[in-house]
Amino acid sequence: xxxxxxxKLDVHDELGEIVIAPEVIEIISGIAASKxxxxxxxxxSFANNVTELLGRSVYGKGVYLxxxxxxxxxxxxxxxxxxxxxxxxxxxxxxxxxxxxxFMTDVTLAQVNxxxxxxxxxxxxxxxxxxxxxxxxxxxx
Numbered sequence: 001x002x003x004x005x006x007x008k009l010d011v012h013d014e015l016g017e018i019v020i021a022p023e024v025i026e027i028i029s030g031i032a033a034s035k036x037x038x039x040x041x042x043x044x045s046f047a048n049n050v051t052e053l054l055g056r057s058v059y060g061k062g063v064y065l066x067x068x069x070x071x072x073x074x075x076x077x078x079x080x081x082x083x084x085x086x087x088x089x090x091x092x093x094x095x096x097x098x099x100x101x102x103f104m105t106d107v108t109l110a111q112v113n114x115x116x117x118x119x120x121x122x123x124x125x126x127x128x129x130x131x132x133x134x135x136x137x138x139x140x141x
Contacts, residue, residue, distance in 0.1 A: 020105055022065050025072070029063040029112075032100040033076050033093045038084035040120040043077035071110030074101075079118040090114040 030042055042062030062077040074097060080089050094112040101107055 020107070025074070025101055025105060025107065026063045026065055028100050028104050029074050029076060029097045030061060032096045033063070033078060033114075036089060036092045036096055038081050038089040039093070040079040040081045040118075043079055043115075043117045068110060072107065073111040073113065074109055075113045075115060077115045077117050079120050080116055082119050082121040086116055086119075090116060 033039060034042055064075045064077075066073045066075070076093060076097065078090075078093065080086060093114045097112045098109050101109055
């Protein structure tokens with residue numbers, strides 16, 4: 001999104017203009033999507049994953065903006081938890097992103113496209129070997 005220009009808000013004020021970097025909308029969208037129940041994580045790029053390994057949070061990962069003839073379009077790439085209704089989670093993501101971007105920036109998005117890239121199963125608890133192989137020697141004596 002480096003080629004996109006910053007968004008200038010239509011606020012008529014004698015104090016000056018308000019300009020929002022596109023990365024701000026990506027971050028707002030990423031946080032909004034990750035807060036939806038059923039979302040496991042946002043799907044980031046290799047650079048995002050390396051940055052997270054180094055201990056830094058990447059809030060805009062998995063979200064990409066494009067400026068179309070109709071307006072600003074957001075594409076969100078998401079992994080969901082196994083067992084959730086994918087259409088319900090995707091619809092909630094679309095609504096949450098549109099609401100949060102409008103509320104925080106006064107920018108109306110033309111489209112919010114949700115791409116479900118993975119379904120992640122629940123982690124199973126590790127088997128406790130002490131419980132599995134309980135000492136029954138005391139019972140036999």
